[in-house]
Amino acid sequence: MNKTYLKGIGIAAAAAIAVGICLIGFRISSNRQHEQRVAYAETAVASEQLQLTELAETIDELYAGEEEYVFLKNDIKIEEINKTRMELEEIRVTAEDFKIRETSLPAGLQELSDQKASLTERLSDISSKFEIQKQTNTMFTTEVKNWQKLEKNIIIQDELKTATIEELQTKVADMPEDDWRERIEDYIDSASEQLTTAEDLQKQLDELLKDGTVVTQEDYDQLLAAIEEIRNPKLKEKFTEQANQVAAKIETIESSEEIEEPEVIEEVEEEIWVPQTPPANQPTPPTNNGGGSGSGETTPPSDDSPSDGETDGDTGEDTGEDDNDTGGEDTTPQPSEPEPEPELPPEPGTEE
Incomplete structure (x- = not known):
């Protein structure tokens, strides 16, 4: 029993020693790897700085105009922006990028990290402006050149x-x-x-x-x-x-409206003829009333003259004496529509 017990203790002790040796060896190896990564980070500062400088120039070329970082160049392409972004992301400037502790980060990498952050912000501005310009162009029939x-x-x-x-x-x-x-x-x-x-x-x-x-x-x-x-x-x-x-x-x-408009009849004012009054010294032209003598003088009415109803014109009887005296129709010019005058009685001796 004692031999078996002692044998077990010996095996356990040997295993513990082996594990300890492994742990010590792993730690030593890990430290060596960390030191190697720190050394690589120190040597990478120069190359990363060079890449950042080149990318900064590329980003500057995406802008145009005299004012810095305002207007984009007219012929900018999305492929240029994406390519520049991928190259910028590949640049290692942090402890996490090199898989080292922050305390072991070389002093030069912190400055590169600030430069990379600035270029990333500038590239983000370019990308945003490009997308807004693209959306602006969709509102119009032609693109802004x-x-x-x-x-x-x-x-x-x-x-x-x-x-x-x-x-x-x-x-x-x-x-x-x-x-x-x-x-x-x-x-x-x-x-x-x-x-x-x-x-x-x-x-x-x-x-x-x-x-x-x-x-x-x-x-x-x-x-x-x-x-x-x-x-x-x-x-x-x-x-x-x-x-x-x-x-x-x-x-x-x-x-x-033209169809429904009522017809308007214009009233034509009838012109009324008014006879002119002859001068005072000019005799009035004789008027043929069917009973005048050939002399053209008008016989004044007498008190014994018969009434108007007994004139030759009313009885319809014709006296030849009147026709012979007048010698036919009276050619004296008559005014248009004269005012009616009272009929004269026939001369004495004409009545039957």
């Missing part, structure tokens, strides 16, 4: 929605205030104004085309003036077609 200059006559898409503009406004509000942001806001304002003009014009057309709406020539003229402000050709064509429908509605209303 030079973001440093404002294209005042740019045309919105015919299917542009208010939600697209509002979403872009939210993104721009988070960007730093600089000339680039002001330029994007100018394009947003242009798109918003054009869209508002088109929407207001559509509402006006819808109202005028409703059944029962009275349309005047002034309404139509205002429509034409508003259509001239539309830049998009498709929208302009659509609004022009609807304006033609409004014009036809005006013609229909005017035609209806």
Whole structure:
């Protein structure tokens, strides 16, 4: 029993010694590896610094203009941004990157870490501006070629929605205030104004085309003036077609009014002839009353003359004496529609 017991103790002691030796060896090896990584980090400072310098130049080339880090270059591509980002992420500047303790980090790597953080922030600014510019271009029929200059006559898409503009406004509000942001806001304002003009014009057309709406020539003229402000050709064509429908509605209303208008009869004032009064010294032309003598003098009535009902004209009897004295018809000019004069009684001796 004692031999067996002692043998077991010996085996356990040997195992403990072996484990201890392994632990000591692992620790020594681990320290050596850490020291090797620290040494590598120290030697990597120069190469990482060189890569950061090259990437900083690449990032600077993604900008344009005299002002630093404001406008992006006009022909920038998303592939350039992504490639630069991947190369920047591969640069090791932290203790975690080298798998060493913070206390063992070489002094030069801390400075590189600050440089990398600055370049990462700048690249993030480039990426955000690129995406906003891309979304801004979707609002217009043509892409902006030079973001440093404002294209005042740019045309919105015919299917542009208010939600697209509002979403872009939210993104721009988070960007730093600089000339680039002001330029994007100018394009947003242009798109918003054009869209508002088109929407207001559509509402006006819808109202005028409703059944029962009275349309005047002034309404139509205002429509034409508003259509001239539309830049998009498709929208302009659509609004022009609807304006033609409004014009036809005006013609229909005017035609209806002409038919229902009552006929106005103008009263012609009848001209009344008034005979001229002859001068005082001029004798009055004789008047043939059927009983005058050939001398042309008018016989004054006598008190013994018969009444008007007993004249030759009323009895229908003709005296030849009158015809012989007058010598036929009286050719004395007669005034038009003279005032009636009292009939003269026949001369004495003409009665039967």
